[in-house]
Amino acid sequence: MSLNEVAYNGKVEGDVIVTKADAVINWIRKHSVWPMPMGLACCAIELMAAAASRYDISRFGMEVMRFSPRQSDCMIVAGTVTYKMAEVVRRIYDQMGDPKWVVAMGACASTGGMYRSYAVMQGVDTIVPVDVYVSGCPPRPEALLDAMIKLQDKISDESSVSNLKRSPETAMVN
């Protein structure tokens, strides 16, 4: 059993669990991701489908979509980020409490997609650090679920104790 997992064997330990703080914190975090739906264009429809009964994002423990950044910790940027909207996206990201993650859903959020024009930001990673990119225009709900599960894997590997607060500057990926 790897050190990063919560290990419990009732016969040996009784009422005591021996593990690493990181493992516990990450385990808790990863199973209660509260997404903030940043629906900006057509991809948001597919995001809704992912939340609805057929695909049912709650099977993986991240169905609590909150429309307030204060209550959420994973921003799903679903749609075309225009330069006019970029400021708002960043401000909402700033308002989310740490720790926080960002999923760029679809071609538009990842790279600007088919909109190579004066008005569209060529990838939301210009203004916020993106953890997982999802390809597709729009991505199918399964692809988003896959991305969210990848995000969970990523969360479970973080050094949460030494990195209690991810400052936005050091967390910038680009």
Next chain:
Amino acid sequence: MIDQDFTDSLLEKFSSVSLRHHDDCLTLDCEPNAIVEFLSHLRDEETFDLLVDLTGIDHGQKAEVRYTVVIHLYSRIHRNYLRVHSPAVNNESPEFPSVESVFPAANWHEREAFDMFGITFSGHPNLKRILMWDEYPYFPLRKDFPLAGIDVPLPAEDVVEVTDASVEPAPMMGGPFVSSGDGMMSDSEPRAKDESWTEQAEKPV
């Protein structure tokens, strides 16, 4: 009925209105200073009481009259459209009388035409940009504006401070992306016509 009589009577009443070549709905040219009066007449007397669209056209830097305003009206009685073309005065800083007083629906359409073409609608109650942000210095649908865009700062200073982002031109990288339309789906996916240049390696002259 929109027939010859209808057109003739309109032309007779308004000396500043003339017939324009058209293939679909009746299309008229109108002098800009008569536009408000003409539209009021169309609305009140001829039942064209629905403003469908108001937009601008840029005919290019060399054109004698560079900007035209185009207005589409619809009559639920005639069940037909009517189009009015009207030139904007002054090619450098085009101006046009606002028709918001006749059709309140024109409010946002005029703001959009102002935003995209820089046509100033005199008498408009709230003429400011509607799509681009207020400080944006250009008019993107003018013919001299490059499709890729022009480098300008992002409108929010504090965001720029943290992210160092700016509005960058995004050239088409060999686009537009078109599908050949035949063959296997994997082969006929939309591709750039000319992939010999990118943002890094500039387009050969």
